[in-house]
Every structure is written in C-alpha cells, then in structure tokens.
Amino acid sequence: MINRNLILCFAVAAVLFGAATQSAVAETTYTYVDLINKLTDLEGLAVMPMPGEKCQQASSYDRASKYDEKTGKYVAWDANGDGGGFIREEDGKQVWAEIEGPGVIWRIWSAAPGKGRVKIYLDGSARPAVDLPFSGYFDRQNEPFTYPSLVHNAASGQNCYVPIPFQKSCKIVADPEWGAYYHFTYTTYPKDTTLPTFTRRLSDEEKAALAKADEYLSKKLGTDPAGKRKGEKTITKSLELKPGQTTSVADITGSRAITAIRVSIDPKAIPNPDRSLREVAIQINWDGEKEPSVWAPLGDFFGTAPGINNIASLPVGMNENGECYSLWYMPFTKKASIKLINDGAQSFPLTITIVHAPVTKPIKELMRFHAKWHRDAFLPTEPERWIDWPMLKTNGKGRFCGAMLHIWNPKGGWWGEGDEKFFVDGEKFPSTFGTGSEDYFGYAWGNPTLFQNAYHNQSISEGNAGNISVARWHITDNVPFQKSFEGCIEKYWPNDHPTIYACTAFWYQAARQADPYKPVLPVENRNGYYELPKRK
Template identity: 30%
Template sequence: MSIVVIRNLYVKVLCFLWITLCSCLMALSSCSSGNDKTNCIALENLLDEMVSVEADVAFPEPAFTTKHVSSYDRRSVLPGTSSWHANRDNTGFVRYESNNGRVEKVLFDEEGPGVITRMITTGGANGANLRIYLDGAEEAAILIPAYDIAKFPLAIPEGLLYRHEHYDTTQGSSFYYPLPYAKSCKITVDNVDRDYFFHASCRTYPKNTEVRTFTLEEANELQARAQQVSNQLMHPRTYGDNPVSRKESMAAGASIFMELPKGGKAIRSLLFQISEFDSIHYASLMRGLIVNISFDGKRTVRVPLSDLIGAGMGAPAVDSYYLEADGKGKAFLRFAMPYQEQAEIEINNISGYPVTLEVKACLSDWKWENNTLYFHADWRQENGLPTNCGIDYNMGTLKGKGVFKGDMLSLYNHSPRWYGEGDEHIWIDNDTFPSHFGCGTEDYYNTTFAPIHVYFNPFGGAPREDDEASRGYNTFVRTRNLDNVPFNEHLKFEFELISWDGGKVDYASTLFWYGDLDTHMTNPSDDQAALYDFPPAIFTDTEHK
C-alpha cells in the first residue's frame, strides 16, 4: 500500500474520530445548550410539568427527594422535649459568611442537582437584599431588593406569584416559579442585624441527573410559556368528554353506586351536585355524604363530600386548580384518576336528611405505565384537642409508596384568638428529623399571619374564615404541583398545636396523594365521625355573615 493511500486512510480515521468526539461532546452538553428536552431537567420542562396531567399521576423519573428549609426556631431538636415547640420562627438560619466584602446570613444552602419549587419571604425588611447564588458562583446570579421575593428581576406571571393579604405591610409573598440548579444553590440576606421569616422547598435529584441551571436570559425567552402555564393554573379547564353520570333521590341511609367503563381509562373530572334539599341542612348533608371510590378492586378514596372538595365544615365555595365548588352544592375535582381494569363510585348518605345527588365522571383513555399511580384520599378528625400542651396533631400518616399531592385542614377554634402558631412537620421514609419543618400554619397555607379574609390562589387558600380574630370555623386547603412530595415507604404529616391564648380546637384533615393499591392512611377516622355535632358558627363582623 502506497504512502499516499495510508496517509489518506489515516486522515479519514482521524476525521471520523473527531466527528464522533464532537457528537459525544454535543450530547453531553445538550442540557446546558438547551437542545435536549427529554433527558434534562430545565426551566421549560419544569414549567410544562406544573400543568402536566401525565406527570401528576406518575412516580417521578428520575426520582428525587424533597426538603423544606425555613427559619424555624433551631431550639427545636428533639420531639417530646420542652424545646420542640420553640416558637421564635424568624431566627433560624444556616450560618454567617463573608461574600465580596459583605457579611451575610445564609438562609438556604443545598447541593444539587436540584430545583427550588416554592419560596416565601415576609417580614417587611426594607434595606435588606436577598441574593441567590447558583453553582458555587462567587457573586449572586439574582439580587432581590427589600427582602421581597415579589421584586424578582423578572416579570413573574400572576399564577406563579401570590402576594399575601398582608403584603402591603410585610411584603409577604409565595413564589412558585421554578429555579433549577446543576450543582448548588445558596440564598443569603445582607442585613444581619435583624431576623427573617424564610421558606424554600426544593427537590434534589441523583448526582448523575442533568440539570440546566436557571438564567434570567432563558427565563426571558420563556416568558410566553410561563404566561401560558399561569393562565392554565388561574383558569383551569374542567375536562368534559365521555361523561358517565347518575342522578338519584337519596333517602337518609341510602346509597348511590356507579360502575365506570372497563379498562384503560382515567377519570379526568368528577362532578358532584346536590339538589332538592332543605337549605338549613346543607352543611350536614355535604358532610354526611361519604364518597368511596375503588380502582381495580380496591377502595382508595373514602372522605366526606365537603372535605373531599377542599371546602371542609359548612362546605363553602372553593376556587383553585384541582378543586372547585360554588358553596351551594356543586363541586368539581380535577385530579386525574387512572385505572387499568375497573372503577366504581359509591356515595353513602349518613346525614339523616333526604337529597337528590348527581355524580358525573368524565373519562379519557389512558395508557398505564410502570410508574403510573392511583389517586387516593382519606381523612381523620379529632375533637377537643388542647393547645400549648406540647401536642402535635397528626394530619395523617401514609404507608407505602406514592406522591403526596395536598391536604385540607378544617376546624373549629374554641380559643379566643389565633390557634395556628404551630409549625408543620413532614417526615419522609427513614427521616430522623422532619425533611419539611415550617414556621406556622399560616405560612404553610400561603399567608402571612392569621388570615382575616377568605382567599384563593391556584394552590389552594382559605375557603372559610368566620371571624377576624380566628374564632369559630376556619378551613385551609393546599394542593401541590412542582412542590409535590414523593415517598417510598412512609410519610407522616403533623402540626404543632400552639395558640396565642391556649384553649381547645376540633381538627379534621384530609390528605390527597397518588400511590399503588397498597398505599394507605394508617390512622383514618370512621364514617360516623362526620356526624360530630359541631358548635354554632361565630360571627362578629357583618361582612362575614
């Protein structure tokens, strides 16, 4: 073989190797360049996931763990001790450090790959600046003045940023715009002479997961998509195709049973409508209609109708992404509920009053995947619970594998003022300390201080607030999109029972989650608990009557 031929062959081999190497490098860098939407966690994917029905019902792939970092009182170290309910919840932080000639308090410092899915800032901290450092950079990628997350340097659409009702005095806001990071995220504040209320929920992915770190440049390019997502969250579509319905007059003690079409389907929306009843019995009827739903031979839903729709005691109106009700007996659930072979809905009237009930399920075909999960909901109630006695109320304990999607807390407050000073704790799998530790009931449900008015946002709200002093009936609901919580074996959710004055409360809670057929709540109440004779409503302000 001639030298020329050998040389030409050598050049061709080198060219082939170079092209192959370049292709590999391009594939490896596709996440950072934005070319790969399927194998990379990036802002666009996360925005899409917020309103993805398919993502709702699936155990996440790649799997991730979750954590909620807050400014809770760091004296809370050991359950059952006197300091567990320590309540200076604006004092906690990670450390002090020096950055570019500034002394800063580090509020959040987590290794990636990960995503911040929800943040709350509040406290009226004019003169302070919030900084977000990404991937170990020496200078912050994002500077937020006045410790006010609503002043994020990007036009955040309304559905992804909720200003609390006390915003004008405290700058309290809930921020749901996702912030992905490949290596790390650190959040600091630069006025170290004061304390701050702070919350950040995050996901952490396995180390080999590709994540494209947030940039303002990419976010500006995706403004149209973010606005579309916001519109979907603010104005959700109620699926209406392929309805299966049943309407019957129900005597006291009667039941309605409805079998759904066989095989490979999903309930996409579920309507309940009561009519032909005495209005004075409305609250009792809505709580005395026990909804049972079974999928593929196993019951996964058993909740009073008033609580299943997120309204709670009295069944007032609800207006959020997954749950909607008019407060007069008509309600929608927009949780997708897939099944492989069969599904059945049964409603039992234990209220003692006659009523006409219509149930309508709208369905679509559904392809069952290896990580598809069933919809679950269950509830519990405890009455006469004393506050300020070191007790934690258990909202519900789940056993098995699944994804926690939300909850409702409905209650009667017998004490003279605010009852919800206690923090939330969520224990996941083998936690020896809660992965999620908050700063109070009000912050968990996206408000600053005790709410004084009914409010709603796409992620829930307060359907009922009878009295500005927080006496009497109150209901909160929260549902989760990107801030959902996967668990593999176990999830326990509780609130500390702390009130301003001491007293007693009656609590009822409902949990919503997706799981396999064996996942269940370990401590539900029985149906008869829904017949508890609650005290009359308290009104002190004519606008609440």
C-alpha cells in the same frame, strides 16, 4: 472448543452494555419550559417517584428544636422563635441554604420581606443568579417574578412560585435587615438528571410558557389543564341519595384514569349544607380493593368545610351555587368503583359527572390516588411530641400532594402558630420544618382575610372565632417518599379548649398498598362537634 476467556469477555461486555442502557433510560433531562409545565401538571403527580427524588424546605424555624440521637428524645420541640433562624453567619451574611443539585426551588414565602438583599448562587458561580432585596422577590417589579398567579400576596403572606433550577449546587445568603420569616421549598433529583441553570434573562419561548401557565392559573381554574383527552368518556347521573343508603354511581372498567369529578347541588334543595355536606361521603375503590382508597365527606373532598363556600384552586373547587369540581388524575388498572353514602336523616339530591380517559403512560408506572378525612388519627406516642398533629401518616411509596384543614375554634384568638413537620422515609428530624400554621398555608400573621389561589386557599374564617377552612396543594412541590411519610402540623391548643382539627389528606401511593385510614363513623363524629357558621 470455545475459549472460556472469550465467553467471559462476552458476558462482561453484555452486563456492561445492559447497565449502560439501563442508565441511559433512567437519565432525565428537563428544559426550563418543561419545569414551567409542571406548574399545571396534575397527571405527573401519579408517576412513581424516582429513587433519590426528594422535596425539602429551608426555613427560619427555631434552631432550638433538635433531635438528640444519644437519648432518642426530641428537645425543645415546641420552640417558637421561628422568625430568624439560619445555618450560620459568613462574612457578615446569613447562610440560609446549601443544596446539592440537581434541583429546583419551587416556592418562596415570607411574612415580612424587607430591603436587605437575598442572593441565590447557583452551580458554583461567584455571581448570584438572583440578587434582590427580599421584598423584590414578591413585589412583581423584577422579571421574571411578575406573574400574578405565581407571585402574590395572600392575607399578608408573600408567595413566589416561579421555578429556579440548578444543576450542581445552590447557596442562599441574606444581608442584614432582610425581614422576618422565610421558606424556600425545593426538590432535588437523581444525580443523572439534567437541569438548566436559572437565569433571570429568559428566552421568548420561556416567557411565553410562563405567560400561558399564568393565564390558566389566573383565569381557567376548574377546567382540565390537559384539555380534552383522546378517548375521553363522560358519565352524568342525577341522583336522590336516600338517608342511610349507599348509592353506586359508576363501575368503570379498563386501564383508564378518572380526570374529573363534578358535582352540582342546589343549595335550596338540600337539607342544611353546613351539616349535610359532612353527612354525605364519596368513596372510591381501585381494582377490586377491599378498603377504599378515597373516603371523605363530600364538601371536604372538594376542598372546604363546613358547608358551601367559594374555593377556586388547581385540583379542587366549589362556588356559592353548589358547583364543585375535582381534577385530580386517578388512574387504575382494571376497575374503578365510585359510591356515594348518605349517613344523614334526609334525602340529598345532586347531579354528578365523571370524566375518564385511557392512561397515557404504562400503568405500572402510575400510582393510585388517595384522599382520606380524619380527626386525631395516629397521634405520636413520644410525650415530647405532644404538639405534632398528623395530617397524614402512611407506609409505602408515593407522593404527598396536599391537605385541607378544618379548625373549630369557638373562643377565638389565634388557633395556629404550629409549624409543619414532614418526616420522610423514617427520618428522625423532619426534612421540612416550617414556621407557623398560616405560613404553611401561604398567608401570615393569623390574617382571617379569605383568599383564593391555585396552590392555597382560605375559604371560611369567621374572624378566627368559629369555623376556619384552609388548604395547601403541593403540585410542583409534592413530597415523594419511598418507604413512609408522616406529615404533621403543630397543634398548641387541646381539644377541650376547644380547638379541634379535622383534615382531608390528598396523596398518591403505589398500587396494592393500602393506607391505614378507615371511614369515620358514626356520623356525629363528623358533624356533631362544631356549631354552624354564622352566615350573612
């Protein structure tokens, strides 16, 4: 007779072995070159977020804003002294952040970095990994913060996108006279993730990787960063979109991914682009779903509105000749159905090209791409949150990857001043709390100067008096969520001012998880509320 104790021992050993194997599979190791590669990795955005993966932000937001757990109310939620907030003072210095690793700082921003030193201590070291005047993070005089696509001034906003990883901990402190306004956007990973500790003394391999990323982000936007893919196929059609009709562009079958959508329009051959690019919409359904995961006016889908404007970014773009591109990675299991809908009164000619290829990862690990346009959808019900304007609100598992915001502000004056607030997985106080609308989009002081960058853009402005179009793309700093996401930006002026917002949100969500946004009809709700830009 078999000894029962022996059976029990074998059973326990099997369980322990299985747990160890599962843990080993779950462990992830990133080199610094791996992190640099994420600067141009659009395909990775579709991968399911790991439990414990979070993106948050340390900023100088006004600490008067609080959530009162006892009353369930938001206090001083519109407080606007956002230039100098910090955690506490310590030995005559300001403590800006204390982060438990493993993690990576992906983005540093400031409106007015000064000469006071900002020090970043990593992994318990008594010696800072970075010790520079705050302005030195942005002036491209200090290695490795020297690459123009990653370190740049955008309409008075100072930006640095050079990754700063750490394994155990990160502490950021600032001397007096550091300046005004700061953001440090960072991702933390599951505890079994292995990351390098950042040093400014990079290896030749790491320098070469940064230089390669900088070259692509500076000179090759609009091309697939992955290059030509194995098994890639292309569909190209010239179409005359009839008024009031829906045109089926393509039904692609198999376990594949759309890797590029390009549209060519002749500005002289279409009716008024400033209106008609809002009248024509793109719609994409994945795997036979009843409601589309993608629905947006055509111009907004490519990152700008109204009309034809120059925008060159990593995921989307458009030029004055009407050449448009989208490089978002869009996987599906069985079928992708792409349609164009002309809700206008005149025909709309165009040429559309769709590139698709086999998926390179197990399809069960990949989420579905979503993009939705809306106005004033799902506004908060709490009276004290009157100022929060949702760019995206959805339930499920996914990654928030950015937004394009069109503002109609005919009276002029500063339209923004509103902080971004990201509530992840039901949190009551946002883990991302910003310092101003233009700060979120990477510029500063309401500067109307147009700018183009891989990760953020201002493509039309009219001197802040008329139409404004701004965009922010969360590529390395995408925001993972396991249960829900609510991403808001504060809106001080009411619609009857008038200051009116329209947003296209871009994100990934797990397969078979529908989002709450519906196509916006009638068409007058898309193009009837703003006046045409005063073009030269």
